[in-house]
Amino acid sequence: MNRHSIYEPENAKILNIREQTEKEKLFEIELESGEPLDHDPGQFVELSIAGVGEAPISITSSPTKEGASFELCVRAVGNVTNALHNLKINDEVGIRGPFGTGFDVEEFKGRDVLFIGGGLGLAPLRSLINYVIDRRDEFGKTAILYGCREPCEILYEDELDQWDEMTNMDLHQTVDRCPEGVCWEGNIGVITTLIPHVDFDPDTTIAAVCGPPIMYRFVMEELKNRNLPDEQVFLSLERRMKCGVGKCGHCQIDGLYTCQEGPVFNYADVKDVEEAL
Amino acid sequence: MISKEDFEAFVERLVKEDHREVVGVQEKGDKFVFDELKAAKDLRLDYDVTILPPKKYFMPQRETLVKYKVKDGHKAVNEITPRIILGIHPYDLEAIRQMDKVFSDTYEDKNYLKKREASVLVGVNIENVSEWCFAGSMGTSTIEEHYDLMLTDIGDKYAIEIGSEKGFELLDEADVMEASEDDISAVKKKKEGVKEKFEKKLDLPPEELPILLERSYGNTDFWKEHSEKCYSCGSCNLVCPTCYCFDVKDFNELTLDEGERIRQWDGCLLEEFAIVAGDENFRENRYQRYRHRFMRKGRYIHDRFGDIACVGCGRCGSHCVPDIADPTEIYNDLKEVTK
Amino acid sequence: MSGKPKAAFFDLAGCEGDQLQIANLEEKVLDLINIVEVVSFREIMKEHSDDYDIAFIEGSVTNDHLAERLEEIRENASIVVGLGSCATIGGINSIRNSQDHEEVKHRVYGDQADLFPSWDKAKAIEDVIKVDYHVHGCPIDRDEFIHVVESLVLGKDPEIPNYPVCVECKLNENICAFERDEFCVGPVTRAGCDSCCVNEGTICWGCRGLIDNPNDDAHSDVLEEYGLSAEEVMKKFNLYFGWQQEARKDE
Amino acid sequence: MSKEVNVDVEYLTRVEGHGNIVVNAKDGKIEKCEWQVVEAPRFFESMVVGRSWKELHHITSRICGICSIGHSLTSLKATEEAMGIEISQQDEMLRKLALHGENMQSHILHVGYLALPDLAGVGSVIPLASSHPDELKTVIGLHRLANDMSKLLCGRTTHPQRLIPGGFSKLPTIEELETLKGRLADSVEDLKAVASFVKGLASRFPDFERETEFFSLGHDKEYPLYDGKLKSSDTGTALVEDYLSMTNEYIVPQSTAKYTKNNREAYMVGALARLNNNYDNLSPMAKEVAESFGLEPVCHNPYMNNVAQIVEVVHNVEDSIRLIDLVLDMGLEEQSPYHQPDIDVRAGRGIGAIEVPRGILFHDYTYDDDGICTEANAIIPTNQNHGNIQYDMESLVPQMLADKTEKEIELALEMLVRAYDPCISCSTHYVDVKFV
C-alpha cells in the first residue's frame, strides 16, 4: 500500500450490487487504480464511506477470481453498513487494505477440507471455498456445512447450487427453524447437527470455521468428539475495529490483535485465550 | 554547562526567534502542564509531574486523519507543528521511546512519526518527585539515550548532555561552557540521588511482571475486588504516557458535502471500548476491563515489543478518583496473593 | 425522508436556552435552513405548520396540557429529538421531584396554589412519549446539535458519548475537582459537553444526566469518603438526576 | 358601524415563553381584551429551598435562558449580600462587562431577529436572508460579537460558569481583553448602520402613547445596570431593601400572571424605562443615536422600547471600552484558573437588584448558618410589565377599532407585546389560566 497515510482510503467504485437477503447485499468493487487487491482468503478491508465512517469487511471473493474487482458481502446493521446499502452502482467508496492474516492456504494444500459456516460467516469462507474450487487438484476431499437461522437468510443461493453439483464436494445445509408457510426441505437444527452427516478422516482433514461467537464453542466440542486435532482447525473472529492496522487497540483479544494475528486464528493458539471464544 | 541566567536568555531567544513552537512545563493552578511558552520565566524545570505526558504533541487528543469531500473522496491530513519541547522527565522519554516503536511497527503511522520527527526533545532530570511516582522501581528515573538534550540542575547552572545531532544544533545559539570534573560528578550524584527519593516502590523487579500477571489472570476474585469501585472513566488510560488506543469518527460540516475523520484518545476501561454492532460486548464486566489494562501494561506489550509498558510515572494512580489504579499497589498485592 | 426534511421546534416547561443556542449558531443557521426546512420555530418565526418530519422538543412535561401537546407532536413527527436537559432527563426542574409537592406549591403561590395544573414531578419527555434521540445539556452544545442534525439528515445514528465527563476532563488537562477540595459528579455524568464547566474553573454539576451504566454506588461512597454527608450526596445527585434515578428504579 | 373583531393569537411568536392575546369587540365596544400568560409553572422559589449557597446561582440561572447572565449575577449579589462577601473592584468591572455583553446579545437578538421582521413586513428573520442580506449579515456580526464577549467573560453565553460567589472561577487574559476592545471599537460603524436602517423603517412604529410610570435602577454617576438605588418616574428613589413596597405583587382576575404596581395601576420596566429615568448618564454616542430618533425623556410610546434598546447597545459598547481600559490600566490580578474565593459562610438575608435586558430583576434569599437557603423570592421584569401591557392594549384597541382591520389590529397588538420583549418563560409565578 503506498498511500500517504495508513488511514487514507483509496477511491473505489461499486461495479455491481446483488441483493442476497433482506439484510445482506453482495457488492462488487474495483479500486480506482485498476489494480487487483492482492489478498489472501480470510483477509479483510476497511470500507469507508465519507461522512459516515469505516467498517471492517471480509473479502468474500477469491483472489483467483478473474479481473481486478473483488466482492464484499455486507449485512446492514449500523451506520456504515446501512449507508453502503443505500449506495448504487457506480457510486464511490473508500478502501483500505487488505489487512490481517487470512487462511494459510499452504497449510490446507494436499488435505481434505471441511468448511463450517454459520450465517454471515459464510462470507469469509466463500473466498477460501472458491480458491479451493479454482485450484481443485491441489486439495483433497471437501465438504461444506452451512447453517442459517431461517431459510430466508441463506446467502449465495445460486452458488450453493453450483457447489452442490460439483463432484468431490459435499454440501450440507441446515436452518435453526423454518417459519410456517416457507418451503424448506433440508435439515432443521443447529449447525452441529450436520457434523455427524459428514465423514472425514481426522488425520488428513483441516477445518475452516466461521460464524457467530456462540457457534464456535459447540462446533469445537463436536469436532473434538470426532478427534480432529486443535491444530487442524482455523477460525475467523470478529472484534470492534477502528484502524485495522494494529494501533487503535479495540480488537485486542487478551494479548492478540484480531487485525494482525487474525482475523483467522489457529484454534490451538486461541483455545486457552479467555477473551477469544 | 550553562548558567541558569544564560539558559533563561537562551530559552527567551528560542521563544522569540526560533521558527518552531517552543513548549515547556508550566504551572496550571497548583499542578503542571506542558504548554506553549510565552516567556522563558514561565518554564518550571523543578516540576514533579505534568497532568498529561508530552505524548499529546505527537498524538494529539483529537487529530484529523483524513479530510473528505463527498464528491472527491478522501485526502490524508497531517497537521505538523515543528516543536522544541523543554523539560521532559526521563520516564516520559522512555515512554516516547516505546511509542516510537509502536507507531513504526508493521504499518508506519505517519501522523505520529512525522510529528515526532519534527520535534526536539529536551529532557531534564527529576528535581522533585511526585508522591505517586515509582520510576525508581521501573528503572526509568534516569535515561541515557533517546533525547536530543538532557539537562540536570546543579545549583546555579544546568549540565547539558547532548543526545543527538538535533540537540547539538539547537545548542548552537547558547552560551555553553565545557563541563569540569566537578560538574560531571555532580551530575552523576544527582542521578544517583534521585533513585532514593521515591516513596512508592514495587516489591518485585519489573522483569517479573509478565509472569506474575500471566499467573494471576485467572484470579477473578482479585480483579473483581479491586475493581469494585471502578467508574469505567478511563482516566487511568488517558493520562498514561504509554497508552495509545484511539477512536475514529467522522464529523460533517452542516453543508453536508465535506468533513473530517478524526481520531480521539480512547481507553480500554471505557464500557463501550469492545462493543460491536448488535451490542455484543467482548469485555462486558468492569473487572475484565480493569484487568485488561494491567495485563496490557505488564504483559501483552512485553510479549509483543519486549517492553514493560509502565514507566512508573504514577499518573494513573493520582488521577483515579476512587483511588484504585495505583500500579504499585496492584502489583505488590498480586505478589502477595500469588506467593 | 425524501427531499429536505421538515423540522419543527417546540418548547414545554424550560428556559428556552436551548433554542437560543440554535439562534446563536449565527451564519450557520443559514446552512441549517439549507439542509432542513424549518416549518415551526415559535421563538423566532411567526409561520407555523403541523407538517413536519423531525420535532425538536425543549422543556420538561409538568402537566396534562403539556402531555397532550407532546402526544400530538409525536403523532405528527417521524423523528422526535429531545433538546436540552429539561426534555432529556427532567433537568433542573426535577430538583422538586424530591421535595414535598404541597409545600412546593404553597411556598410559591400561597393559598392560590391549587389553581395550578401541575404534576407533583417534572418529567423528561421520554416519560410520556417515545423519544428517538437526545441532545443533552443545559444548555445544549451547539456542535453536538449540528452533529445530530447532520446525522439525521444523512440517515445515520448520531454518536452521543456514553462515557463519563472525566474523559473529556483528561483530554482538556484539567485539574480534577477532587484535587481542589471540590465535589464533582463528572464520574457518573454523560460526556459530550467537552467538560466545559470544569474547563471554566468549576465542577461538573451533572446536567447531561447519568451515563447508561453509572457506578453511582461507588461514587456515593467516594463522595462520602471525601467528606460529604449522605444527605449532601443525595442533593448532589438530585440537582439533575432526580427524574432519571426514579426512572431507573422503575426499570 | 357594526363590526365584530376577534383577535385570538395563541402562542404569540417571536417572544420567549408562551402568551396569548385575546380581543373580542362588537359594535365598537370591547367585550374582552386580554394578555394571557400560559407558561407552565416551574417553582424556582421552592426548588432553591434546601440548596447550598454554592448552587443557587447555578439553579436560578435556569430561570431564563435569554438572560441567564443577569439571573446569575442578581443571584450572586443576593448571596454575597447575605453573607457579607465583598468582591474586588476588578471583578465588579468584569461583571459589568458581562452584563453589557448579555444586554447587547439580547437587544440585538430582539431588535434584529424578532422586531425587524415586523418592520420589514415579513414573518421571520429567515426571509430577511434574501431580502436584506447585507443588513442581516451586519446584525449577525454584532450578535456574534456580543456572544463572544459573554463567552469570554462568563465561559459560556447561556448559563455562565465563571460567575461564582465572591468573583470569577477563571479570568480572561489581558490579550483576550485587548482583542475584545478592538472588536468593540470596530463594531461602532456597524451599529450606526443598523440604527439608520431601523430609522428608515421607524415610521412603521404605531404612533401610540399612554402615560405610565417607569421603574428602574437609578444612579447619580452612571447609567445603572449592575448597581444603583430604585427609581420611579413618579415617586423618586428608594432603597433596594424596600423593593417589596415598590413592586406590590397582586392578582387580577382577568389575567394569569401576578401583576405589580407602585404609584399607578401598573408601571413599565426595561430599556425605555431605564432610558427615561437615566437619560443623562448615557454615553455620548448613545445620546447622539437617541437624538437621531427623536427619542428623549420622558417618552410614553411603548413601541419606542425597540429604539431604546438600540440606544442602549451603543451605550453598552462605549461603556465596555471604557471599562476594559480601566481594568487594563489597573493590571489584571493573577488568580488560579480554578479560583475559589475564601468564603465565610453565615446566616443572613440578601437582596440583589440588577437591570437585565428586560428590566429590573430582584432575587431575595435567606440563608441559615450552614449556608442553606431557607426562603427565596424572585421578581422578574416580564412579570412587572404584564400589567402595563394589559393597560396599553385596553387603551390601544379602542383607538384602532374605528378604522383598522382585524389583521392590522392583530399586528399592532403583536408588535406591542413584542416591543416589551417579554421573556415569559422566566416568569416565576403565575395564577391560573382561563381560556375563553
Ligand SMILES: Cc1cc2nc3c(=O)[nH]c(=O)nc-3n(C[C@H](O)[C@H](O)[C@H](O)COP(=O)(O)OP(=O)(O)OC[C@H]3O[C@@H](n4cnc5c(N)ncnc54)[C@H](O)[C@@H]3O)c2cc1C
Ligand atoms: C475482521 C472482520 C470482518 C468482518 N466481515 C464482515 C463481512 O464480511 N460482512 C459484514 O456484513 N460484516 C462484517 N464484519 C462486521 C462489520 O464490521 C460490522 O457489522 C460493522 O463494523 C458495523 O459497522 P456499522 O457502522 O454499520 O455499525 P455501527 O454499529 O454503527 O458501528 C459503529 C462502529 O462500531 C464499530 N463496530 C461495530 N461492530 C463492529 C464489528 N462487528 N466489528 C468491528 N467493528 C465494529 C465500528 O468501528 C463502527 O464504526 C466484520 C468484522 C470484522 C472485525
Ligand code: SF4
Ligand atoms: S481511573 Fe480509576 S475509576 Fe477510572 S477507569 Fe481507571 S481504575 Fe477505573
Ligand code: SF4
Ligand atoms: S500505567 Fe500508570 S504509572 Fe504506569 S506509565 Fe501508565 S500512567 Fe504511568
Ligand code: SF4
Ligand atoms: S473534575 Fe469531575 S469530571 Fe473532571 S476528572 Fe474530576 S471528577 Fe471527573
